[in-house]
Amino acid sequence: MKPFAYVKPADVEAALRAVATEPGAKFLGGGTNLVDLMREGVERPDTVIDVTGLPLDAVDDLPDGGLRIGALVRNSVLAADPRIRARYPMLSQALLAGASPQLRNMATVGGNLLQRTRCAYFYDAAAACNKREPGAGCDALDGFTRGHAVLGVSGSCIAAHPSDMCVALAALDAVVEVRSVRGDRRIPIGEFHLLPGDTPQNETALAPDELITAVELPALPVAARSRYRKVRDRASYAFALVSVAAALEVRDGAVAGVRLALGGVGAKPWRARAAEEALLGGAADEAAFRRAAEAELAAATVRPGNAFKTALATATIAATLRELAREEDAG
């Protein structure tokens, strides 16, 4: 690992000053992604600013029934929060579907938002990767693409966004609160992660000197009946091939409210707006669920190694909606 200076500020202001003035500084949350990438030589910060001493680890109720989650809340603690489990079960389930219990005990909400792709060529210094080295080319395009994305990809990069948590946040219209010495900003989750286009090295709307302070979940009654379903190569402890975060409200046999987002298939956490539009107001039956899923996947750009994902995503979306509709019937 390349040597670096380590600082552990006790308050947010000191952390912001440090990142604004130290060239090549990076924040450190749980370290489960950054330390890994530093060891691989992919990340090479000169200064590491450990933010885990900052007082940003509370989950607070908002007046409208929403929640404000501090950026340093650990993934395991968030998944266990009774308010999350009752009001936004898909988020608790998404967190519990990610990584391992040990990693969830370490990982923070801020770090999870910024975790980088698991594309094997991105990790491999000997491979060509536009994300790691702009202009170098992309070995994944003609490589092993089982884990790669089919939606939002470009000719420069087909990496999938790896986070489970972020898929639920996309479905829930979360807002990311960030702060720098220049002031505060609120970034809607849909604008937080960027599509690769010609510049896959630019992954988020966050500036290098901005600290994530919190994530806000707006009140969303439909989310009380929601779930997260993850399909992967083994039963646990693997990244998603396809995942679905869904919330559904059925009134008189018709879809009165729906939220749908996908993981494993998108270059960023994928809000399935085409499918939502197709569903809203229509029948809540199997045929409609499949048609909506197909509408979303129509935009897929596949390679031989990941072409199976369109059928898998379609089936998983339909199955997840069917389960939710059945729950509604059961009351």
Added chain:
Amino acid sequence: MSGGTDPQQADGPGGPRDHARPAADRGSHRNGVLLASGVTSNSGRTVLPELRMKVNGSPESLDVEPWAGLLDTLRDKLGLTGPKKGCEQGACGACTVLVDGVRIVSCLALAVQYDGREITTVEGADHPLREAFVRHDGLQCGYCTPGQICSAIGMLSEYAAGMPSSVAAEGLTDDEIRERMSGNLCRCGAYNGILDAIADVAARDAR
């Protein structure tokens, strides 16, 4: 294990055992923050302070570089070779230790992140699980075992504290144990014995 509520362990009576090399002058003081987790000395220079941790009950004082991993520090500086380096990527669980009773993978941890904390490795984990692993043949080569045992100890206290899992069963069923232990791989495939050992201890706990 959220940052603001982590209990910080003070040194016990007798003071820290000293594994430190003579404190080298390193880092600098800029912009009002301390670099290299340093403290400003009387001469105005920043010296790297010792890292203080309680490890398996004894206070330790260590001189480590910021980039030293917690796993390497435990193994190489403290001679605690229970925690194993399997993958060094967070993927196998062989390096699992307990920090203030919470299980983590020490291979993705920097030692400096755990200043002031209490670390327990299998050597210090005085728990019926150790004996249960032997009784139930919860191992073949034994390489994953220290991580399995520390992980299982952490798992049982998570379960007792009401932490959910994606299995969401009633009670600590075999499926629950498998899911909650899924962060620990065993290349020998001793999973049946591992499961039996944990289920046995959990059942005794429940009585």
